[in-house]
Every structure is written in structure tokens, then in C-alpha cells.
Amino acid sequence: MEKEDKNLEADLKKQAAEEKRVAAEEKKKQKVIDKEIQGTKKTGKDLPKSHGEILRDQISDAQETYEKSPSSLFLSSITAGLEIGFSYLxxxxxxxxxxxxxxxxxxxxxxxxxxxxxxxLVVLGQSILFTEQTALLTLPVLNKKQTIGAMLRLWGIVISGNLIGGYMMALILNWLGPRLGIFNSEVVITIASHVVDSAPQVILVSAIIAGWLMGLLSWLLASVRDTISRIVMIFLITSVLAFTGLHHSIIGSIEVFSGMLNSNEISLLDYLSFQSLALLGNAFGGAIFVGLIKYRAFVYNIISNK
Incomplete structure (x- = not known):
């Protein structure tokens, strides 16, 4: 019995020593990554930014978002939900x-x-839209400057604000449109039916690709400096979403919510089903296909050269 206790104690010590060694190696690796990111040289004014420079700027912008107060984030998110409603108009x-x-x-x-x-309007006005921020807010977590819990809390605030702003805009436009004679309830129902008229798995995969494109938009916007280029980037990416019918969780929320207000054929369950799939897909597409892959590509390049 005493021998078994000694063996167990030895194994525990060995395990603790191994964990300590691994932690030290991870810490050393993280220092190298941080040094490389912070030490990335700025390119010339007329030259495109390097991968490292974009990543550094993205992490810096994301950190600023994490440091904002919850009330500021929530109000900015509501503003984004209202502004995205002009697309719906x-x-x-x-x-x-x-x-x-x-x-x-x-x-x-x-x-x-x-x-x-x-x-x-959202991007140039610096409001906070969930799909445009998904990949951005993932980067400090990958860089070990923020926790997953902090990221999820921030996502929750942004999503809530975006949806509330969207609901407000939907109510306003559904009242105003018929009275101005610019659209009617039949149009609202047709658009909503078009959005939800897909199998759940199709909506999910469609939303993943849409989230991927929106994450790329955030990355591309960080690579350009002038306003005209930014507008062109936004137009190209978002027009692809519309032309191909990919599902966007925030503007899609306004479309389906409006349809639910005008038709008994679109139920609350239809809305909740669409919204949950669209949010999940957008989050996955932005966080994994842009945030993780772009970050890991930079890290692998650093580690392989050391």
C-alpha cells in the first residue's frame, strides 16, 4: 500500500512537471506571436497592408470594442439594427x-x-453589427487576450441590440410603407416567404457562407484606407449576399419578423427557427472560416520560420 502511494505521488509529480513544461512552452510561443504581431512594420501609404499589419489592426480594434461599456455597445448595436433597416426599406x-x-x-x-x-451606413457610421464583428471579436480570444466567456457576453449584447433595432425599424416601416404607397403587405409577405422557403439545413449552410463573406468583409476593410475603396468592398460583398440569396441573420430577422406581422402563414416558430439557424451559421462562418483560419495561417508562418 505504501509503495502504491509512493508510485501515485511520483506520477502526480511527473504529471505536474509535464503540465508546467507545456504551459511554459505555450507562454514562450505566445510571446513570440505577440512580438511578431506588434513588430509588424507598416507598409507605405500607397501599398496594400501585409497580413501581419491587418491582423494587428484587427486585434487592436477588437480590443477597443471589448473595453467599451455594455451600455455603449448596446446602444451602438441598436443603432446598427435601425440602420440596416434602410436596406429593407x-x-x-x-x-x-x-x-x-x-x-x-x-x-x-x-x-x-x-x-x-x-x-x-452601418460600417461607415461605426455602428456595431454582429455579422461584421464576429470574426473581429474572435481574434483577441485566439490571441489569448480575451476569454471565450467575454466573447460570448459581447456577442449576446450585440445580437440583442441588433435584433431590437431591427424590430423597431420593422414596426416603423410596416406602418409607413403602405401609407406612403411605396410598398404593401403583399410585398412584405412575399419577401419573408422567400427568406424562409428553404430546408433548415440549407438555411444553416447558407448562413455559414454569408458569415464567411461578412468576416472577409471585415478583414478586407482593414486592408484599405480610403472611403471609396471601403464603399466598393461593402457593395461587392453584400450584393453577392443578395444576388445569391444567402441568409443574413440581422436583415433576415427584419424580413421574417415583418412577414410574421402581416401573415398568419409565417408563425413565431418559423421566425425562431430561421433566426436560430441564421445566427448559428453566421457566427460559425465568421469565427471559423475567417477569424481562426486567418489567425492560424499567420501563427503557422511564424512558428515554421523559428
Whole structure:
């Protein structure tokens, strides 16, 4: 018995020593990564930013977001939800104007020309939109400057604010549109039905790709400096979302919520099902395909050269 106790004690000491060694190696590796990121040289004004420079700027911007007060984040998120509603205003107006004059499928494709408006307002106005921030807010966690819990809390605040702002805009526009004669409830129902008229697995995968594209948008915006280039980037990425019918959790929320207000055929369960799948897919696409891959590509390059 005494011998077994001694062996167990020896094993525990060996395990503790191994864990300490691994922790020391991880700490050393992290110092190398941080040094490389912080030491990345700035490129010339007329040259594109390097991978390391973009990553450093993204982590710095994300850290600033983490340091903001919850009330500030929440108000900025509500603002983003309201502003993205201007895309919905234009979607309904264009559909109403061209409906009957063109094939319905063609009208849905034409919507891609006005869909980017809300995103341009959000990004240039520095409001906080969940899908545009997903990959960005993942980077400090990967860089071990923030915890997963802190990231999830921040996501919760941003999502809540975006959805509330979207609900407010939906209520305003659904009241105003018919009274201005720019669209009617039939248009609202048609658009909502088009969004939810897919199998759950299709919505999920579609939302993953949409989140991937929005994460790339955040990355690309960090690589350019002038406003015109930023507008072009936003227009290109978001018009692809609209033209291909990919599912975006925030503007999609406004579309389906509005349809639920105007039709008994779109139930609360339909809305909740769509919203949960769209949020999950957008988060996964942005965090994994952009945040993780972009960060790990930089880290592997550093480690392999050491």
C-alpha cells in the first residue's frame, strides 16, 4: 500500500512537471506571436497592408470594442439594427415598383443593387453589427487576450441590440410603407416567404457562407484606407449576399419578423427557427472560416520560420 502511494505521488509529480513544461512552452510561443504581431512594420501609404499589419489592426480594434461599456455597445448595436433597416426599406420599395413589370426572380436579383445601403451606413457610421464583428471579436480570444466567456457576453449584447433595432425599424416601416404607397403587405409577405422557403439545413449552410463573406468583409476593410475603396468592398460583398440569396441573420430577422406581422402563414416558430439557424451559421462562418483560419495561417508562418 505504501509503495502504491509512493508510485501515485511520483506520477502526480511527473504529471505536474509535464503540465508546467507545456504551459511554459505555450507562454514562450505566445510571446513570440505577440512580438511578431506588434513588430509588424507598416507598409507605405500607397501599398496594400501585409497580413501581419491587418491582423494587428484587427486585434487592436477588437480590443477597443471589448473595453467599451455594455451600455455603449448596446446602444451602438441598436443603432446598427435601425440602420440596416434602410436596406429593407429599399428592398420592399424596389420589389413593389418592379413587381408586375418584371419576372419575380429578376426583381429578387435586382434587389442586390440596393441591398448594400444599410451595410454602408452601418460600417461607415461605426455602428456595431454582429455579422461584421464576429470574426473581429474572435481574434483577441485566439490571441489569448480575451476569454471565450467575454466573447460570448459581447456577442449576446450585440445580437440583442441588433435584433431590437431591427424590430423597431420593422414596426416603423410596416406602418409607413403602405401609407406612403411605396410598398404593401403583399410585398412584405412575399419577401419573408422567400427568406424562409428553404430546408433548415440549407438555411444553416447558407448562413455559414454569408458569415464567411461578412468576416472577409471585415478583414478586407482593414486592408484599405480610403472611403471609396471601403464603399466598393461593402457593395461587392453584400450584393453577392443578395444576388445569391444567402441568409443574413440581422436583415433576415427584419424580413421574417415583418412577414410574421402581416401573415398568419409565417408563425413565431418559423421566425425562431430561421433566426436560430441564421445566427448559428453566421457566427460559425465568421469565427471559423475567417477569424481562426486567418489567425492560424499567420501563427503557422511564424512558428515554421523559428
Amino acid at each position: 429599399m428592398i420592399c420599395t424596389v420589389f413593389f415598383f418592379f413587381g408586375g413589370r418584371m419576372e419575380e426572380d429578376a426583381v429578387f436579383k435586382m434587389i442586390s443593387l440596393v441591398y448594400p445601403l444599410g451595410f454602408i
